Structures are given as C-alpha cells and as structure tokens.
Amino acid sequence: MQRTKVLDHIILLIGVFIMVAPVVVAFTTSTHEAADIHSNGLSLTWGGHFAETYETVLTRQGGFTGKVTGFNMMMNSMILGLGFAAGKIVLSMLAAYAIVYFRFPLATAAFWIIFTTLLLPLEVRILPSYEVMNTLKLTNTYPGLIVPLLASATGTFYFRQFFKSVPDELLEAARIDGAGPFKFFIDVLVPLSRTMMAAIFIIMFVYGWNQYLWPTLMTTDEGFFTLVRGIKQILLVWVGSNIPDYNEAFALAILAMLPPVMIVVVFQRWFIKGLTESDK
Amino acid sequence: MPLIRLLIWVYAIAPPVAGLMGMMFFDQHIGPIVKLAAWFGWDIRVGLDYFDTAFAMIVVSVWKQIPYNFIFFLSGLQGIPTSVREAAALDCRSGLRRFWTVVLPLLAPTAFFLLIINVTYALFDTFGVIDVMVKDKAANNPITLVYKVYMDGFRGNDLGGSSAQSVILMIIVLVLTIFQFRFIERRVHYN
Amino acid sequence: MAAIDIAEVSKIYTGGVEAVKSVSIDITDGELIVLVGPSGCGKSTLLRMVAGLETISKGTVKIGTRIVNQVDPAERDIAMVFQNYALYPHMTVYDNLAYGLRNRKTPRAEIDARVTEAARMLEIEPYLDRKPRALSGGQRQRVAMGRAIVRKPAAFLFDEPLSNLDAKLRVSMRGEIKRLQKRLGTTSLYVTHDQLEAMTLADRLVVLNGGRIEQIGRPLDVYHAPASTFVASFIGSPAMNLVKGTLEGSRLKIGTHTIELGYPAPAAGPVTVGLRAEDLRPAAISEQALLFRVDYVEELGAQRLVHGAVEDQELTVVLAPEMPLADELAITIPADRLHFFAANGKRLYRQATTGLASARTPTVNPEPAL
Numbered sequence: 001m002q003r004t005k006v007l008d009h010i011i012l013l014i015g016v017f018i019m020v021a022p023v024v025v026a027f028t029t030s031t032h033e034a035a036d037i038h039s040n041g042l043s044l045t046w047g048g049h050f051a052e053t054y055e056t057v058l059t060r061q062g063g064f065t066g067k068v069t070g071f072n073m074m075m076n077s078m079i080l081g082l083g084f085a086a087g088k089i090v091l092s093m094l095a096a097y098a099i100v101y102f103r104f105p106l107a108t109a110a111f112w113i114i115f116t117t118l119l120l121p122l123e124v125r126i127l128p129s130y131e132v133m134n135t136l137k138l139t140n141t142y143p144g145l146i147v148p149l150l151a152s153a154t155g156t157f158y159f160r161q162f163f164k165s166v167p168d169e170l171l172e173a174a175r176i177d178g179a180g181p182f183k184f185f186i187d188v189l190v191p192l193s194r195t196m197m198a199a200i201f202i203i204m205f206v207y208g209w210n211q212y213l214w215p216t217l218m219t220t221d222e223g224f225f226t227l228v229r230g231i232k233q234i235l236l237v238w239v240g241s242n243i244p245d246y247n248e249a250f251a252l253a254i255l256a257m258l259p260p261v262m263i264v265v266v267f268q269r270w271f272i273k274g275l276t277e278s279d280k
Numbered sequence: 281m282p283l284i285r286l287l288i289w290v291y292a293i294a295p296p297v298a299g300l301m302g303m304m305f306f307d308q309h310i311g312p313i314v315k316l317a318a319w320f321g322w323d324i325r326v327g328l329d330y331f332d333t334a335f336a337m338i339v340v341s342v343w344k345q346i347p348y349n350f351i352f353f354l355s356g357l358q359g360i361p362t363s364v365r366e367a368a369a370l371d372c373r374s375g376l377r378r379f380w381t382v383v384l385p386l387l388a389p390t391a392f393f394l395l396i397i398n399v400t401y402a403l404f405d406t407f408g409v410i411d412v413m414v415k416d417k418a419a420n421n422p423i424t425l426v427y428k429v430y431m432d433g434f435r436g437n438d439l440g441g442s443s444a445q446s447v448i449l450m451i452i453v454l455v456l457t458i459f460q461f462r463f464i465e466r467r468v469h470y471n
Numbered sequence: 472m473a474a475i476d477i478a479e480v481s482k483i484y485t486g487g488v489e490a491v492k493s494v495s496i497d498i499t500d501g502e503l504i505v506l507v508g509p510s511g512c513g514k515s516t517l518l519r520m521v522a523g524l525e526t527i528s529k530g531t532v533k534i535g536t537r538i539v540n541q542v543d544p545a546e547r548d549i550a551m552v553f554q555n556y557a558l559y560p561h562m563t564v565y566d567n568l569a570y571g572l573r574n575r576k577t578p579r580a581e582i583d584a585r586v587t588e589a590a591r592m593l594e595i596e597p598y599l600d601r602k603p604r605a606l607s608g609g610q611r612q613r614v615a616m617g618r619a620i621v622r623k624p625a626a627f628l629f630d631e632p633l634s635n636l637d638a639k640l641r642v643s644m645r646g647e648i649k650r651l652q653k654r655l656g657t658t659s660l661y662v663t664h665d666q667l668e669a670m671t672l673a674d675r676l677v678v679l680n681g682g683r684i685e686q687i688g689r690p691l692d693v694y695h696a697p698a699s700t701f702v703a704s705f706i707g708s709p710a711m712n713l714v715k716g717t718l719e720g721s722r723l724k725i726g727t728h729t730i731e732l733g734y735p736a737p738a739a740g741p742v743t744v745g746l747r748a749e750d751l752r753p754a755a756i757s758e759q760a761l762l763f764r765v766d767y768v769e770e771l772g773a774q775r776l777v778h779g780a781v782e783d784q785e786l787t788v789v790l791a792p793e794m795p796l797a798d799e800l801a802i803t804i805p806a807d808r809l810h811f812f813a814a815n816g817k818r819l820y821r822q823a824t825t826g827l828a829s830a831r832t833p834t835v836n837p838e839p840a841l
Contacts, residue, residue, distance in 0.1 A: 012283050012287075013283075015287055016283055016286045016287055018343070018346075019286065019287050019289075019290050019343075019346065019347070020286050020290075022301055022305060022343070023290070023293075023301075025312075026301050026304065029304075037310060038309060038310065041309070041310040041311075041312065041315075042304065042305075042310055042311075042312055118457055120450065120453075121404060121453065123403075123404045123407070123426045123429070123449065124429075124446050124449045124450045124453060125446065126429065126430065126433065126434075126446075127429075127433050127439065127442060127443055127446060130434075206291075206292050209294070210292075210293075210294035210295070210297075210408075212294060212295060212296050212407065212408040212411070213407050213408070213426075213430065216411075217434065228294045228296055228297060228408070231296050231297060231300050231412065232296060232411060232412055246304065246307075246310065249300060249304070250301075250304065252300075253297045253300050253301055256294060256297045257292065257293045257294065257297050260292035260293070260294070261289050261292040261293065263292070264288065264289050264291060264292040265285055265289050268285055268288070271288075272288075272351055272355070275348070275351055275352075276351065276352060276355045361555065361557060363553040363554070363555055363556075363557035364557045364558075364559060364560075366522075366524050366544075366551075366553070366557065367551070367553060367557040367558075367559070367618075368559070369523075369524065369544045369545060370522065370523075370524075370544050370545055370549070370550065370551055370571070371545065371570050371571035371574055371618075372545055372570070372571070372574040373543055373545035373546060373574070374574075377574065381570070382559060385561040386560065386561060388561075
C-alpha cells in the first residue's frame with residue numbers, strides 16, 4: 001500500500017514536471033540578458049535582469065509603427081477578455097431564458113438557428129465575418145473585435161440545460177407571488193445561476209483573452225493589438241536581428257499567459273465545473 | 281490537490297504563446313529539445329524540415345491540450361461510483377486486471393468524447409501554434425486546413441478557393457457535431 | 472461457510488474520530504446477524520472492516536480460522552451486497568454474475584452452471600443478456616444478490632441492501648433474503664437502520680449506538696428486555712414510552728399515581744420507567760390505574776395509537792379500534808411488564824424470582840442497583 005503510494009506520487013510529479021518546467025524555464029530565462037541566452041541557452045537560474053526586461057517589454061514602443069507598448073496590448077487583451085466574457089453571459093442567458101420559458105411563434109425555428117451556429121465556429125466563417133465587419137467599418141474597433149466572437153451557441157446551451165433543471169414549481173410560486181417574467185429572471189434565475197455564471201465567465205475570459213485568429217484579421221492598427229496577437233509581430237521583428245531578443249520574447253509570453261493562468265489557478269473549482277458541465 | 285492545480289494551469293496558455301515557447305525550446309541555437317535530440321543523433325530543423333516542424337507542432341499542441349484531457353479523465357474517474365470500485369475489489373484481486381475490466385470500460389465514453397474534442401482542437405485551435413511556428417513562410421511547412429483558408433483568403437486573395445475550403449471545413453464540423461451529440465445521448469442512457 | 476469472530480475491533484480515522492469503539496461479536500456458522508442503529512453509529516464501518524474495504528485500526532477479525540486483518544478483500548472469501556447494488560454498468564447481468572468467478576479462474580462450465588442456478592433461484596433468468604440499466608430497481612437488487620450467491624462465499628455481507636426499494640418491494644425482498652439465507656445456510660452480516668427489518672430478519676441482532684454495542688441478542692429478547700433506554704426507544708414501534716418515576720420498596724410512583732409491583736423493586740429512588748404502548752390497556756374498575764388524558768389518535772386499522780399524557784408525561788397507548796374513547800381513560804399495565812432504567816440509561820434487572828424473567832438472560836452486564 002505504502003509503496004504504490006510512493007509510485008503514484010512519482011508519476012504525478014513527472015507529470016507536473018512536464019507541464020510546469022517549460023513555463024518555469026521560460027520565466028527564469030526571461031530574466032537573463034539576450035546575449036547571455038544566445039551563448040548559454042535556456043537557463044533555470046535567476047538572471048537578475050527581471051526589472052529591466054519587463055519594464056522594456058511593458059513600456060517600450062514596439063512593433064513596426066512604434067505605436068504600441070506591452071502595457072497597451074495588455075489593456076486591449078483585458079478589454080477583449082472581459083468584454084467577451086460579459087457579453088457572452090448576457091447574451092446566452094437571455095437567449096436560454098427565451099428558449100426555455102417562452103412559447104413564442106417560430107420558437108423551434110429560433111432554437112435550430114441558434115443550434116446551427118454550433119456548426120459554424122469562427123474559423124469556418126472568417127471570410128464573410130470579415131466582410132461584414134469591414135463593410136460596417138468596424139475593423140480596428142473593440143466592438144469589431146468582440147461582437148463576431150459572441151455569435152455562438154455554446155453558452156446558450158449551457159444555460160438552457162441549467163434553466164431546464166430549475167423546477168417548474170419555482171416559476172409557479174413566483175407567479176403566485178406576483179412576479180412577472182422580468183422579475184422572475186432577475187430575482188430568481190440570476191441569483192440561482194451565480195455559480196454557473198462564474199464558471200462560464202472564467203472559461204469565456206480565458207477563451208477571449210487567448211483569441212488569435214480573429215484579432216489578427218480585425219486589427220491592422222497596432223494600437224488595437226492584443227498581447228496574444230502581438231506575439232507574432234514581435235517575433236517577426238527580432239527574427240532578422242543578429243542576437244534575437246529571446247529574453248523579451250519570453251517576457252512577453254509570460255505576460256500573455258499571466259492573467260488567464262492566474263484566473264484558472266485561483267478559481268480552479270469553478271473553472272473545472274464550467275469546463276466539465278458545459279462540455280465545450 | 282495542489283499538484284492537480286499545477287497540472288491544469290497550462291490550459292490557460294494561448295496557442296500562439298505555447299507556439300512561441302515551442303519555438304524557443306526547438307530553437308537551433310538555444311533549444312534544449314534540439315540538443316537532446318542531437319544526443320540521439322537526430323538533427324531537428326524546425327522550419328526547414330517538414331517532418332521536424334510537424335513534430336515540434338504536435339509536441340507543443342499536445343502539451344497544451346494535456347490539462348483538458350486530464351480534467352475530463354479525472355472527472356470521469358470520479359464519476360465511477362465508489363461502490364462499483366469496491367464491488368470490483370471484492371471480485372478481483374489484481375489491481376491491473378480491475379483497471380482493465382472495470383475502470384477502463386467505464387471511462388470509454390469519456391475517451392470517445394475527448395477523441396472528438398481533440399480532433400476539433402487539432403483542426404481549429406492549433407492555428408496559433410502553426411502561425412507562430414511557420415512564421416508566414418508556409419512554403420514547405422505542414423499547415424492545417426484552417427490555416428490554408430486564412431492564407432488563401434487573406435494573403436493570397438483567392439476568395440473562391442478559400443470559401444470552397446471553408447465549406448469543406450463546415451462539413452467536417454457537421455460530422456463531428458453529429459458524432460458528439462450522439463455521444464451525449466448515449467451517455468445519458470449510461471447512467 | 473464459516474464462523475466470523477470480531478474481537479475488540481476499533482476504527483479510528485486520521486484526525487482522531489473513533490467511529491467504532493472496541494466491538495466484539497461472535498458469529499456462529501450459518502447465523503444471520505443484523506447490525507442495527509441510527510446513521511453514524513458505525514454499523515457500516517464495522518461491516519466494511521469485515522469486508523476489507525476499510526482498514527482495521529485495532530482488534531482482529533477472523534473468518535473461519537483465519538485472521539483476515541491483512542488479507543486483500545478479494546481473498547477473504549466473502550461477498551457483499553451494496554446499498555446501490557454497485558452492478559457493473561458495462562456488463563450484462565450474466566457477466567456481472569460471472570465476473571468474480573472468472574477472476575478466480577473457475578472453469579467455464581462451472582461458471583455457467585452456477586450462474587444458471589443462481590438466476591433460477593432469483594428468477595432473473597429472462598434478463599441474463601440485459602445490461603443493468605435496462606432493469607428495474609427490484610431486478611437490480613436480485614442481480615446484486617445473485618452476484619453474491621454465485622460465489623458460494625464463506626459469508627454474505629449486506630450493506631442496507633433494501634433501502635433503495637419502495638416499501639412494498641422491501642417487504643417481499645426481506646422475506647426472500649431470509650428464505651435464501653436459511654436455504655443456503657451461509658453466515659451473514661446484515662446492516663440496516665430499519666428496526667423492523669432488523670427484527671424480522673435477524674437470528675440475533677446487534678444494536679449499535681455511537682460506535683459501541685448497546686445490546687446483542689435474539690430479536691424477542693431484545694424487545695422484551697432492552698438493555699438500555701436507547702435500545703428501548705429504538706427497537707419496537709411505536710417506541711417504548713419512557714417516563715420518570717420513583718421506586719420505594721415494592722412500590723412505583725409515577726407523578727401522584729402509585730403502582731404496587733408485587734415484587735421487590737430492583738432499585739430505590741428515581742428511575743426511568745419503560746412502558747410498551749402495547750402492554751398498556753384500559754383498567755378495570757378495581758384495578759390500580761393511571762389517569763390518561765387523550766390528546767390525539769392515529770388510526771392504523773387493526774389497532775389505534777392513542778397519544779396523550781399522564782399528568783405532564785407523554786404516553787402512547789395501543790388500543791383496539793372498537794374500544795370507545797373518552798377524553799380521559801384509566802389505563803393500567805401488568806407489573807411484570809414494566810422496565811426500569813437507571814439514570815445512566817442502563818437497565819435495572821429484577822431479581823430472578825419468576826421463571827419468565829430468568830429466561831430473558833441479559834447479554835450485557837447489569838449495572839449495580841442505585
């Protein structure tokens with residue numbers, strides 16, 4: 001019994017090493033100077049240039065036009081992540097509420113239209129989506145960045161499932177107590193959904209923050225670059241130079257993963273709940 | 281539980297960021313994996329050799345997707361009733377055999393679900409990894425259909441070809457979704 | 472078949488909680504022992520220690536002649552029926568029954584014979600090819616029983632096997648378990664929280680409370696001579712009435728009422744008096760009586776539960792339904808049907824003057840009289 005426990009732990013530790021080591025190495029290496037990395041390779045030791053590197057990455061004007069700093073990109077990422085998560089929750093809760101609680105004409109049709117969006121992830125409709133945004137002159141704007149991403153049924157299905165599990169007696173009791181549809185939604189459903197909302201919010205924030213393809217298409221103005229979007233740009237700049245700025249690349253990578261990773265680690269329980277119960 | 285925390289956080293890393301880290305680890309000058317492979321006489325040349333590039337992309341993409349699979353397998357394992365595991369403990373002495381005959385069959389639905397999810401992931405979510413790793417020089421490098429749709433449509437201005445490929449992509453998604461929904465139906469029966 | 476010897480077994484969880492406190496039970500070969508008690512009394516933990524699903528913190532468990540403390544559950548030669556049946560959902564009924572035998576390298580022909588026999592016995596032959604999810608609760612219960620029977624183990628362990636069934640099915644399965652157990656003659660340990668199930672099934676029952684044994688005994692002995700107020704209130708329905716009284720010589724005072732016992736009281740001073748609702752009856756004019764104020768009545772059909780009070784102490788009385796009711800009744804009880812308990816809840820035993828009393832030999836040492 002004792003021996004298998006030790007073995008279990010060794011296996012677990014190997015797993016943790018494989019998952020964690022690359023990120024740790026990326027972080028420690030980012031504290032070295034570029035020339036140092038170039039001659040000595042990746043490093044697990046503390047390089048002592050943490051402040052300089054991260055200050056440079058956060059505040060120095062980068063990219064081709066010099067219009068954007070790491071800090072700007074971080075703010076853009078934040079706007080995208082939060083805006084996407086909040087928009088997704090509002091939209092999908094309202095849609096699910098309508099689907100579950102109202103018998104309106106063409107309800108079935110509406111359900112199937114929402115359902116088909118599951119078949120159309122952004123990746124298969126990038127051309128038309130881009131065309132629409134371009135015509136509306138929404139390229140290089142935050143709405144242009146966020147709104148097309150919202151159009152998918154994942155969150156709606158999740159809330160639909162949850163609302164269906166709410167007992168009908170609750171609606172009946174609320175009706176007897178004189179609550180209309182709006183009051184029922186605000187006073188009963190929303191408070192009941194609180195943990196679900198938190199779980200979905202975390203998943204969606206991570207999803208929004210990590211968006212890459214759509215921001216690549218939508219933002220040509222570097223002022224609207226997100227961190228994740230900016231990475232390749234940075235890469236392109238230093239690819240040509242003699243001694244690539246490995247340290248800055250790593251620092252940027254660390255910055256880009258920090259907020260979503262923090263959220264996942266801190267709210268692990270809700271995160272796992274959201275992931276396993278929504279089934280994507 | 282703290283160890284589990286460490287196992288799953290990689291989920292939150294964006295594909296292009298993972299790709300960037302992969303670039304570093306597979307870098308000609310500083311990459312430890314390249315050095316390790318050289319030890320075994322394998323000269324990895326990411327970006328030049330088709331197979332080596334594909335290998336690096338797969339390593340990075342798999343690494344990033346491990347937490348997702350881990351979480352679902354974990355919840356799948358936790359979903360097996362304790363009493364069923366105990367009944368098996370009374371019926372079968374060998375732990376390995378027990379795993380093989382009771383635990384694994386009960387995990388099969390989870391594995392099937394993950395198979396579909398992972399295929400979807402490979403189709404769509406690897407875009408960032410690929411884009412960072414091929415650095416706009418798709419020439420001789422392995423790319424996915426989504427990447428080709430993007431390249432043809434936005435770089436090559438071949439709107440027709442790009443749209444046609446989008447339609448193919450949509451059909452693939454349709455098939456996968458049907459599979460997934462049939463699976464969910466089956467799993468409902470399972471309990 | 473084998474005897475099971477549980478000797479001073481304790482379960483101490485990490486953190487110091489002691490769920491089972493030095494419990495000893497001798498189970499003879501072929502006996503059906505029922506562990507009964509409220510939830511959290513340690514009955515399931517004890518059963519699981521016998522099964523090997525929990526480690527034994529202290530003491531020894533012997534199955535047959537072998538101490539099994541360190542023996543793997545699969546090697547203990549026992550079979551268990553779980554509360555939620557714990558059928559393998561991915562296997563057919565046949566495979567569920569055969570699984571344990573296959574793992575023990577039983578020849579195929581014998582597996583087939585045993586499964587067929589068990590299926591016939593439990594009337595589940597038509598379902599052998601089905602998966603558990605296609606069965607009703609009662610059928611699943613039978614499959615779970617079958618899985619235990621085919622193994623022909625030294626002992627059956629039942630962990631509340633009937634509590635997921637509806638009331639009607641529970642009664643019929645109860646009878647069936649008793650019948651099967653007698654027919655197979657397999658030593659059995661059965662856990663339940665239902666005192667009726669315990670009474671009807673047990674050869675001997677073990678009443679547990681807070682990890683300790685309150686009483687071990689044959690169902691009727693426990694019913695007629697509960698060893699403590701806990702057992703008195705737990706076994707029997709409606710629960711035994713417990714009222715405050717005072718013993719003086721051979722006289723019992725309850726409030727202002729006095730009852731002549733006709734035998735020397737087992738103690739003197741304040742005691743808890745136990746009166747079975749079914750022992751109480753209306754008093755004849757000449758008899759010594761308690762004045763009973765009726766509060767409300769529950770009709771059970773065959774009988775009637777009358778709830779009320781004698782002065783300020785609540786009582787329940789079982790009366791025949793055709794008896795006329797008044798707001799106040801004079802009720803009485805034969806003196807030899809009274810139970811006395813000391814302040815610590817232990818039974819006070821009468822000196823063995825009557826043959827009846829000595830027949831109910833207590834299994835727990837009487838506390839010295841007050």
